[in-house]
Each structure stands twice: as structure tokens, then as C-alpha cells.
Amino acid sequence: MLRLYNSMTQDIEIFEPTEHGKVKMFTCGPSIYQPAHLGNYRTFLFEDILLRYLEYSGYDVERTLNFTDIEDKTISEAKKNLTDIFSLTNSCAAKFFMDITALEIKKPTHNPRSSTSVDMAVKIIERLLQNGHAYVYKGNIYFDLRSFKNFGRLGHLKSSDWPAKMRRFHKDTYPGSNWNIGDFVLWHGNRNETGLSWESSIGRGRPSWNIQDPAMVCDTLGPTVDIWCGGEDNLVRHHDYNIAIMESATGKTLSHYWLHGAHLLVEGKKMSKSRGNVIYPENLIANGYSGKEVRFFLIYGHYRKRLNFTLKAMEQRTQHLRNLVNSIEKLKSESSGKSVEDHKASGLIKEIVPTFNRHMDDDLNVHSAFDSLETSIQELADVHEEGMLGKGSIEDLVFAISQVNNVLRVL
Incomplete structure (x- = not known):
């Protein structure tokens, strides 16, 4: 049975979906x-492995991967580049789909954008205003954090982390890895930016970053999901x-x-851009690596452990993959061609x-799964050196590898 590490309980748990x-x-x-x-794609690739393994295991998976296209950073970047918001975001979205094709990442079932889920964001905020979890202040709408019992249970905040006096946070996001414990903005009111404000029942404005994911999940999957994924940075503040x-x-x-x-x-x-060490998939592909090889570098290691990129490590892992591919091709090309029953080979292939x-059931242990192959x-x-590998064994081997590769997508 598939076992996954649940950040909420900080334990490995048997995975059981709500609906069979x-x-x-x-x-x-x-x-x-x-x-x-490349760092973003490491996260998207662990999610792709999870998706593919769930499907491989017989589950029907409905997946939402959202785009955040309206936030403070988007406004700032568009102004800096002297372009409009949606020209900027459409260009980045197109680039994303080119990258995931190269990296063999499966397209999601749903791909909503913040700008397409504004109506749902308004409905959620209206509900929060009605039940006393939100309030209006100087045109903005904020979430009253003290109104929600056990806030911070996913990030495992302690009661000592709470300040004596609550603060109010106005921006979509804040730099650094510290918690901003206080009332956070849900709706940026009184906004006049072209294309970035909407008339609504709660006034003119735009939804904040933290209300956007709830709106998009409601629009696509409903108020409850089985699995929610992201990078470890989302454990601070966002999730x-x-x-x-x-x-x-919703209760x-x-x-x-x-x-x-x-x-x-x-x-x-x-x-980071300030360090000048940001790497994009096309940088590696332009240097002669294939999309599968970039994918392999990013998945060959446990998703919960930090991965260090160096050119030496990239070359070593690539050679590791190429060696396996060459070994498989050599076995196929040098098989005896005889339709004989190879008991020793058959036993190895069946395993x-x-x-x-x-290995994959053990919290997606790709490293050990690949090494076992x-x-x-x-x-x-x-066995082949002993002259025992025949046509039937090769056919069984190709079938077994194809099953494994339905998940790994690197062979």
C-alpha cells in the first residue's frame, strides 16, 4: 500500500482517498x-511522479495546477518591463507549457488562473464577513486570525510564537522565512489599476494571494481534496x-x-537573481542535456531532501542514466533470439x-526504485554472459521496463 509523509501529522501514513x-x-x-x-520544476516533478504513480496504481486522478497571475509582484514586474500584466503572464504561461513538455510533466486536469476565479474569491470573502472571520479596514478586507482555532497547525507553530499584540499585514507576500502572525489581507480595496481591479458586492478591488488558491480549488475540485502539494517554503505563511x-x-x-x-x-x-545563480531548463538543454536527463537529475533523490545542483553532479547523474539506457539497449540487441525458457532470467524479470x-510505496522513494532496476x-x-537470455525474456523485460517508465519517464 502507498505510504506518504503527511506534513500535517509529521508521520508516514497509509494513503486512503475519500472516494474509493x-x-x-x-x-x-x-x-x-x-x-x-529549475528549483520550481523540482517541485512540479515530484508532484508529477506522485500523479503518475497514483494513476499507475489504478487511481483516477483529478489534478489542479494553478497559475497566480494577479499579485503585487506581477504588478511590479509589469511596470519594470513597461508591459501590461496579461502580456507578461501569458508569455510566462506559454513558456511553462513548453518546459513541462520537455520535462515529460503531464498537463493538469485543470489549470485555473487567479484572474479567472475572482467571483469565487468574492463569494468566499462574503461568507467570511458573514460568519465573523473577516472585517473591513480602510477599504481592504482582512482575515481575523484569532477567530480561527488552532491556526498554524500545519506549520506547527507554538503558542509562544504568537505576539502579545496582533498586527495587520497588507501585502500579498513578504520576503524571508519568518512567520507574519497577524490579520492578513483578503481583498485589496479601492484599486484603480487597469485590468487589476473588479467591481463586486464587496467593493472594487482585487483578491489577495492567500484567497486565490482557495478560490481556484473551489472552482475546480470543490472545498475538500485528498492531497495538497507544494514546496517547503509554502509551510511558512501560505498553506x-x-x-x-x-x-x-466551509467547516x-x-x-x-x-x-x-x-x-x-x-x-x-x-x-536567487541577486546571486546570479538562477538556472532554467533551457540552460541545461542548450548545453546538450535532454529533457529526460534534466528530469532524471531532479527526481533522482528523495523529494523531501534538499538537492544540490552542481555541473559535476549534473554530469554524473546524466552518465548514470545513460549507462542504464545503454545496458538495456545492449541486452536487447545481443539477445539470443531463441524462444527458450530462461528460468533464472524469468525470475529476475518477474521481480x-x-x-x-x-520502493515507490515507501513515500515515493525514486532513488531506490531506480537503483533496483x-x-x-x-x-x-x-545471465546473458552465460548465454541464457532468449527472445521471451527480452519481451518480458521490455514490458516490465515500460511499466516502470510509465512513472519515471526517463528511459
Whole structure:
């Protein structure tokens, strides 16, 4: 049975969806004010592995991957580039879909944008105003954080983290990794930016960042999902705010499982424009690596452990993958062609898929799953040296590898 690490309980749990055979999965997508970088794609790839393994395991998965296209950063970036908001975001969105094609990331079932879910955001805010979880202040609307019991349970905040005097936070996001514990903005009121404000029953304005994901999940999957995924940075501020909003508005559990992927570092440091170390998939592809090889570098390691990118590590992992591909091709090309029953080879081949499953069931242990396939191929190569690998074994091997590759997508 599939076991996943749930950030909410901080424990490995057996995965059981609410509805038998069906999974609703929300995955935090990119803010499309700039192109997604390699670190972003590490998160999107762990989510892709999860999606593909769930489908491989027989689940019907409905997945939402959202685009954040209206926020403070988008406004600032558009002004800096002397362009309009939607020209900027449409360009970044198009680039995203080019990248996921190259990286073999499956397109989501739903791909809403913040700007397409404004009506739902307004409905949620209206409900929060009615039940006393939100209030108006100087034209903006804020969430009253003290009105939500057990706030911060996903981020595991302690009572000592709460300030004696509550503050009010006006921006969509704040830099750094510190908690902003206080009333946070839901609706930026009295806004006049062209294309960035809407007339509504709660006044003219635009939805804040933290109300956008709740609106988009309601528009696509409903008020409750089985799995909610994102990067580890979402454990500070963002996801606990999403929980507070949705559960205050609906009285239902937002998500039963919370999964968070660890950061990608570059030469041991966080990726940032100020350091000049931001890497994009096309940078590596332009240097001769294939999309599958970039994908392999980013998935070959546990998603909850930080991964350090160096050119040396990229080359080593790429060669690792190429060696396995070459070994498989060599076995196929040098098979005896005889339709004989190879008992030793058959036993090895029959264990490939069950062994792969055992490792993947262990919280998506891609590293061990891949290594187990590599070990099997080496053992089969040894059998081949003994002249025992025939046509039937090769056919069974190709079928087993194709099953594994339905999830990994690197072979």
C-alpha cells in the first residue's frame, strides 16, 4: 500500500482517498510574473511522479495546477518591463507549457488562473464577513486570525510564537522565512489599476494571494481534496492561511494529506537573481542535456531532501542514466533470439515491477526504485554472459521496463 509523509501529522501514513479509486489533488503552480526556474520544476516533478504513480496504481486522478497571475509582484514586474500584466503572464504561461513538455510533466486536469476565479474569491470573502472571520479596514478586507482555532497547525507553530499584540499585514507576500502572525489581507480595496481591479458586492478591488488558491480549488475540485502539494517554503505563511480561510468558510477539512518538496540549491546556496545563480531548463538543454536527463537529475533523490545542483553532479547523474539506457539497449540487441525458457532470467524479470512498487510505496522513494532496476539489469547482463537470455525474456523485460517508465519517464 502507498505510504506518504503527511506534513500535517509529521508521520508516514497509509494513503486512503475519500472516494474509493478516485483522488483529488491540488498542486500549487507558479506565479507567472517570471519564468519558472529549475528549483520550481523540482517541485512540479515530484508532484508529477506522485500523479503518475497514483494513476499507475489504478487511481483516477483529478489534478489542479494553478497559475497566480494577479499579485503585487506581477504588478511590479509589469511596470519594470513597461508591459501590461496579461502580456507578461501569458508569455510566462506559454513558456511553462513548453518546459513541462520537455520535462515529460503531464498537463493538469485543470489549470485555473487567479484572474479567472475572482467571483469565487468574492463569494468566499462574503461568507467570511458573514460568519465573523473577516472585517473591513480602510477599504481592504482582512482575515481575523484569532477567530480561527488552532491556526498554524500545519506549520506547527507554538503558542509562544504568537505576539502579545496582533498586527495587520497588507501585502500579498513578504520576503524571508519568518512567520507574519497577524490579520492578513483578503481583498485589496479601492484599486484603480487597469485590468487589476473588479467591481463586486464587496467593493472594487482585487483578491489577495492567500484567497486565490482557495478560490481556484473551489472552482475546480470543490472545498475538500485528498492531497495538497507544494514546496517547503509554502509551510511558512501560505498553506496555513489557505486552511484558515477555507475551513472557516466551509467547516470542512481542506485536505487530508499535505506533501511538501524540499528546495533545490545551487552550489550549496539558495537560488536567487541577486546571486546570479538562477538556472532554467533551457540552460541545461542548450548545453546538450535532454529533457529526460534534466528530469532524471531532479527526481533522482528523495523529494523531501534538499538537492544540490552542481555541473559535476549534473554530469554524473546524466552518465548514470545513460549507462542504464545503454545496458538495456545492449541486452536487447545481443539477445539470443531463441524462444527458450530462461528460468533464472524469468525470475529476475518477474521481480522488477514488484520491487519497483515496494520502493515507490515507501513515500515515493525514486532513488531506490531506480537503483533496483539498475541492479536487475546488471544481473540480467550476467545471465546473458552465460548465454541464457532468449527472445521471451527480452519481451518480458521490455514490458516490465515500460511499466516502470510509465512513472519515471526517463528511459
